[in-house]
Amino acid sequence: MFQKNAWYVAATPDEIDGKPLGRKICNEQIVFYRGPDGKPVALDDYCPHRGAPLSLGKVESGKLICGYHGLGMGSEGKAVSMPGQRVSGFPCVQSYPVEERYGFIWVWPGDKDKADPELIHKLHWADNPDWAYGGGLYHFNCDYRFVIDNLMDLTHETYLHPTSIGQREIEEVPPTSRMENGSAITSRFMHNIMAPPFWKAALRGNNLKDDVPVDRWQICRFFPPSHVMIDVGVAHAGHGGFEADPAHKVSSVVVDFITPETETSTWYFWGMARNFNARDQGLTDQITSNLSKVFLEDKEMLERQQVNVERTRRPLLSLNIDGGGMHARKIIDQLVSEEQSTS
Amino acid sequence: MFQKNAWYVAATPDEIDGKPLGRKICNEQIVFYRGPDGKPVALDDYCPHRGAPLSLGKVESGKLICGYHGLGMGSEGKAVSMPGQRVSGFPCVQSYPVEERYGFIWVWPGDKDKADPELIHKLHWADNPDWAYGGGLYHFNCDYRFVIDNLMDLTHETYLHPTSIGQREIEEVPPTSRMENGSAITSRFMHNIMAPPFWKAALRGNNLKDDVPVDRWQICRFFPPSHVMIDVGVAHAGHGGFEADPAHKVSSVVVDFITPETETSTWYFWGMARNFNARDQGLTDQITSNLSKVFLEDKEMLERQQVNVERTRRPLLSLNIDGGGMHARKIIDQLVSEEQSTS
Amino acid sequence: MFQKNAWYVAATPDEIDGKPLGRKICNEQIVFYRGPDGKPVALDDYCPHRGAPLSLGKVESGKLICGYHGLGMGSEGKAVSMPGQRVSGFPCVQSYPVEERYGFIWVWPGDKDKADPELIHKLHWADNPDWAYGGGLYHFNCDYRFVIDNLMDLTHETYLHPTSIGQREIEEVPPTSRMENGSAITSRFMHNIMAPPFWKAALRGNNLKDDVPVDRWQICRFFPPSHVMIDVGVAHAGHGGFEADPAHKVSSVVVDFITPETETSTWYFWGMARNFNARDQGLTDQITSNLSKVFLEDKEMLERQQVNVERTRRPLLSLNIDGGGMHARKIIDQLVSEEQSTS
Incomplete structure (x- = not known):
């Protein structure tokens, strides 16, 4: 599919x-x-x-x-x-x-x-010297759509990534989801919270204080066939959050190319593009290493989810938090259906 | 099944x-x-x-x-x-x-x-301070009934466990089998023989001589759905065997819970309960360690038997020594058939 | 098949x-x-x-x-x-x-x-003290006929075994193939070339110069059900090649018994019989060790070929170089067909 x-x-x-x-x-x-x-x-x-x-x-x-x-x-x-x-x-x-x-x-x-x-999906940050990119490739034994669901609902960070990017405040703020120009968008904005370990390290990497309250954002965008780009970052609280002046924030894009190998296995190209301290290769390496551990935590959960869903064939629940993934699946269903009717 | x-x-x-x-x-x-x-x-x-x-x-x-x-x-x-x-x-x-x-x-x-x-099957020895228990868990890739067959016919000890509990005399004494109150029983009594290594160690563990003739017993009981309890032990010869005074014997129960995982795989909870020197944890550990090696010898044989029987689909022979397992299978067949007819 | x-x-x-x-x-x-x-x-x-x-x-x-x-x-x-x-x-x-x-x-x-x-296929060199044999056994996850194809077309040596027996000159000389008395034969003769590393070592093992031009031969014979015997060797150039006096050549037989395990897996008994320096066990061991590396290079290729052919089910091309394998397959097809019609 x-x-x-x-x-x-x-x-x-x-x-x-x-x-x-x-x-x-x-x-x-x-x-x-x-x-x-x-x-x-x-x-x-x-x-x-x-x-x-x-x-x-x-x-x-x-x-x-x-x-x-x-x-x-x-x-x-x-x-x-x-x-x-x-x-x-x-x-x-x-x-x-x-x-x-x-x-x-x-x-x-x-x-x-x-x-x-x-x-080909445009990447505004690529080939731009003000941006740096680091990433890797994982093979997941699951339907690529489970990876999309995962990335379009970051509520799971609280539970699956508690030592890096997860924090209680994520689930206290409901996300909002919508479709826009054939893509799906889910956003969540958290205000005046303490940054979790991954973002504390990023603040330090941009020579910013890590022990003061921040505003945090997550804007997940699904683009067909199976790319998810997520604006993420934190800004010192009260400076405008996502819109804050670069001097007050660390801002980046989680880049996810989720390429089906078969119906039940996936090549997952993950990475992060950032436009702070872009020439610091040591920082790029450190961020990439941290991310590699985060995405490995997803691997076991998604592969076991695949086995469980194949076992039961029950329909999945679609809650408010699943809105982004639902929109993404609707877009996929529509495009696959169009493709099949014209071939 | x-x-x-x-x-x-x-x-x-x-x-x-x-x-x-x-x-x-x-x-x-x-x-x-x-x-x-x-x-x-x-x-x-x-x-x-x-x-x-x-x-x-x-x-x-x-x-x-x-x-x-x-x-x-x-x-x-x-x-x-x-x-x-x-x-x-x-x-x-x-x-x-x-x-x-x-x-x-x-x-x-x-x-x-x-x-x-x-x-729930009653265990008279559990929660009794005069008894000690030690055991473990193995996963066997075979039909659970092959494990029951194995435990209801201890003739195999001579061949599969020759360095621990096996001895020639086992096969010289034919076992007797019967059904009783919905359980199956197979017994074998050997008189005036030398104990094999496992039982010599047990005798020493109970401060008894290990270089004198003993009487040895094996009373295997199958209880549905799939438990096998085996009274085993040796007594210095001529003191009454199974009925001998505790001062002259080492007596215990091999405890086997043989729980189907699937039709062709099994969780095998094995152990031994004893009422001699029950407070000696070092003895419990030593017996458990010895048993863990014995039951591992069964694993390869039973898993390869499973493959071979699936390959040929031939009927198995049922000899005198297989009487206990045959009774057990009859009980299982009857109960499964009743269960299916009422559901 | x-x-x-x-x-x-x-x-x-x-x-x-x-x-x-x-x-x-x-x-x-x-x-x-x-x-x-x-x-x-x-x-x-x-x-x-x-x-x-x-x-x-x-x-x-x-x-x-x-x-x-x-x-x-x-x-x-x-x-x-x-x-x-x-x-x-x-x-x-x-x-x-x-x-x-x-x-x-x-x-x-x-x-x-x-x-x-x-x-039983006759081996003229076996039990003959003037000949020495060394060999081994590999398990290949492929149809046994892919191994026969491989051995009846040594063109592949140039690509798959470039550091041992392969050399450019192999593919410059087209092989000739024919059927003869129910067997298939493919021959290739190369003149006035430098020996590749495996044959240089063999020349030295027979106390012959390895830095002078040689004539090289490969005469592959398929015998049903699935044996391939290959006359191979080199002689100092101009002494008659395959027919040269033993004093000027190293001559041996690559011995291949390619026994089907299943339709898609094979027991491959490989070895080399030689009639030079036959009593030198060290030389036998060295040749066998060298050959074991060569045949391991075939394993990956043939197992991946098996997967690819199962995936596509396309017909294979049959070029001039494939003539020996084609003849062998014709013989197999004929014999299997006869066997099935009489059973």
Whole structure:
């Protein structure tokens, strides 16, 4: 239950530097590598000769060489060379539209003709020297929609992440959710509270006092097919919160690309973009390390939720706090339904 | 193929002290914890909000708090609290009759209305200071009836446990089996033999000579749904065997609660109760350690038997030595059949 | 998709010395052991009493004793003893024709009446003191025919084994394939090339110069049901190659018994027989160690090929280089088809 005609984050650039990468995206088994011009290529990970995975091969001058018998693949999915063989009659393998943008490799697993690079989700902070980004990749054995639900309802931070970003005050302020231009938004604003450990560290990282009351915000935005961007931060209380002058706040974006591997497994690209102290790589590393622990706490819960929901097949409750996830699922349902009716 | 309307041992008390325990019993996925009065509670391990396993949560003042979004469950399976939510309309989850008795947590996975605590199997030695008990828990990947067969035919000790409790003389004395009051009994009495290593150690543990001939007994009793209690011991030869004066013997009960997890997997609670030198905790620990090795030898054999029987689906032979297990299976068949015809 | 009426290598003699061995061959779960005369016996690995795997038992004076309750099996699959039991009425288990020959244990998993030991594949070099043999056993999770394809097309050495036996010149010389007397043959002859590392070491092992041009040969022969014997070697260039006088060459046979475990898994007995410096055990050990690394490189490729082919179910290409494997598959298809039409 996911869109095929959409741009998904499939990898980070370092994963395809110098060698091919095999990865399943939306049930498509794909090999990613850099072609002759250095641009990423995405093909069915299947050698048309004897079915070997091309990702076990190597890349020579932008040509993907099968590691079994040396068949060379061109970036269109056509065999272009093989020692002692004429390859012009070989069957082609599928190629996938793929782009490198904003520090990610994006793939379009569906109908090639509809793949317009302009549809790639815009990241205003990427390629901007005033912003820094750090992140990682986790594999979750669960439906990607459980990850979206998780990120569109941060109430869970109180319970699942009590030592980092969770605090009692989160659940005391009800969130508000709405749909807007085909995206779903859930916001929560907390006033005059003490920052939890993760944000105390961030305040110190921006040379701000961490022992005074703050205003805290969480503005979660779901964008199809499965991205969640969350404006998060704290400002010294009374300075305007989210709108406060940069001198009084630490403000960042939790970046979540939640790419289905199969119906019940997910590649979760997580990270944080920030525009304070952006040139401090040590701070980036520290924040990334802290985040990696937070998102690992989600992994066990979501994988066990998957097992439990498969076991019972009961409908889930949808409370006020689940509004953001509900909106997101409505958007997904609508887009998948449209996609299926036109194919 | 097991009774649902019966009391099974599900856990030991230490397993639910201070935290919830998730465990599948007779195909029911259950969370066990201590309620407000300290008494055990057993619920479907499923949060009615979003399906998270409640066993990943925590217990606060006897209320089970879901670890995902903080829903609080009462001991009847009804949500009783959730931050910022009215929970009165939430669907309930199933609760199971559960009792703490004799040092075990007992659960009734079937029809709640039929769960009478008086039906819990009596353990005459429990809560008696003249007796000591030590035991453990193993998970076996086999049908629980293979464990019952194993314990109702101790001929296997000669082959599977040759360095501890096995000896040639076991197979030289044919056992006798019978049914009695809805239980199955198999007995074997050996006279004027040398004790095997396990029993030599027990004799020394009771300050008795271990290098003189003994009389040895094994009286296996199966009680539904799946408990096996075995009177075992040795007495210096000629003093009356099982009936000998305590001054001349070491006498104990092998305690086996064989609780189905699924049709093909089993929670095996094993242990030994003894009424010699009962206050010697070091002796209890030593006996428990020795037993843990013995029952581990059964694990590989029974799990491989399960695989082999599934592979061939041939009928098993039933010899004289298998009489106890056959009686036990007849009792089980009868009870399951009755249960199914009335439900 | 394999012959049942054929002799397969099932084990090496050391594997059944002193203890039974459980191994699945062509979907038959078999226990191998040495009977009263020291000759190998092969039976269904199933105790007729309670279904325990007989391979968990032990062998006493050539009688297989079940490790659970002591049932003794005779080499015809008939129970011959059990403590305190008459066994004459016990059901028999299947026995399989089995032979020890040429340093291997051979089994016939099909129709017993057709098992003629004269049909065992002849190994001219075995039991010949002028020849030495060293080998090993790997378990591959793939269809055995992928291993045959691999060995009947050594083009892959260039890509999969570049640091040992692979070299560019292999793919510059097209192989020739043909069928002959129910076997398939693929040959490749390379002239005036430098030897790759594996063969340089072999030249030194035969006290020959390794830094001069050589002629190299590869003559792969497939014999049903699934054996591949490959004449391989190098001779100093210009001395006649394969036909050169022993003083100028290193010549050996790659020995491959590719025994199906199931349709998608394989016991791969690999090794090398050589007739130079045959009494040098250190050389045998070194060659065997080098080969073990080579064949491990095939394992990952073939297991991933299996997954990929199962995923896509597309037909494989058959190029000139695949001729040997194609002939082998034709022979297999023919024999399996004959077998099925007469059964």
